[in-house]
Amino acid sequence: MTLAMYLHPLSSYVQKAKTGFYEKGVPFEAKMLDGSEPVASEFGALWPIGKFPVVVDNGQLVFEATGIIEYLEAKYPDTPRLIPASPAAAAEVRMWDRFFDNYVNYPQQRIVYLAIGREPADGQDGARWKDEFDKAYALLDKRMEGREWAAADQFSLADCAAAPALLYADWTYAIPRQFKHLWAYRDRLLARPSYARALDEARPYRHMFPLGAPEGRD
Structure with a gap:
């Protein structure tokens, strides 16, 4: 199942997380947060804090750009590393x-x-x-x-x-x-x-x- 990322492309933290995905070649579904329904309501129910990006992976919530890249490192160890093994x-x-x-x-x-x-x-x-x-x-x-x-x-x-x-x-x-x-x-x-x-x-x-x-x- 493809990971879903709730995002707006202008956000610096969204760009940070996207760069991690693109470096590692991990696909994701973009859930655009432009105020339109039903994504806005879906995001609000999922993450009341309201800050993005947030990733959902088969029900697992992952928040904050650093946390998302750390999660990608753990879940996809055979892709190019963004955090060294040392x-x-x-x-x-x-x-x-x-x-x-x-x-x-x-x-x-x-x-x-x-x-x-x-x-x-x-x-x-x-x-x-x-x-x-x-x-x-x-x-x-x-x-x-x-x-x-x-x-x-x-x-x-x-x-x-x-x-x-x-x-x-x-x-x-x-x-x-x-x-x-x-x-x-x-x-x-x-x-x-x-x-x-x-x-x-x-x-x-x-x-x-x-x-x-x-x-x-x-």
């Missing part, structure tokens, strides 16, 4: 997965929420979150010097997280061009066939990005 390498991958979610994706979402009024105005135009970006960008530029991928010398869960995080981060608070190693990494991520596919599937919806999708930085 415990030390796996720990490194998981650590950098959390970095991209917590220190790139999170401040990006706070700036968007400020812009659309979902978070109280701070009177400083999001200066706190922009400072977090400045620190993350500088750290990542140093990290990526001489590296192809974020961790463990392979494309991994960490890169699945990095691709949409860095896409939307640059749209929200532009990555300075001086960070050439970070830019080269972002370019590799966007060219990776698995993420490029997820990104192409989001293109019809990018007009919905609250800050506007800049030209030439996709």
Whole structure:
């Protein structure tokens, strides 16, 4: 039975999970969450928390993009690995997965929420979150010097997280061009066939990005 994923293609976490599926070649049925029935009611009954992506596999509920990729690793061990078998390498991958979610994706979402009024105005135009970006960008530029991928010398869960995080981060608070190693990494991520596919599937919806999708930085 094919796995079902409840999703909207524009979501960074949906793109992260999709990249994992496409890397591993695991098919899934897309359940589009665009407010239409009956999928919306079905999703609400299944997962009252309301955050997506969520995967259902023969009655098994799997939530959060990281959890979904971890589940794919366990269920499909003969597909390309996104978490290394070595415990030390796996720990490194998981650590950098959390970095991209917590220190790139999170401040990006706070700036968007400020812009659309979902978070109280701070009177400083999001200066706190922009400072977090400045620190993350500088750290990542140093990290990526001489590296192809974020961790463990392979494309991994960490890169699945990095691709949409860095896409939307640059749209929200532009990555300075001086960070050439970070830019080269972002370019590799966007060219990776698995993420490029997820990104192409989001293109019809990018007009919905609250800050506007800049030209030439996709």
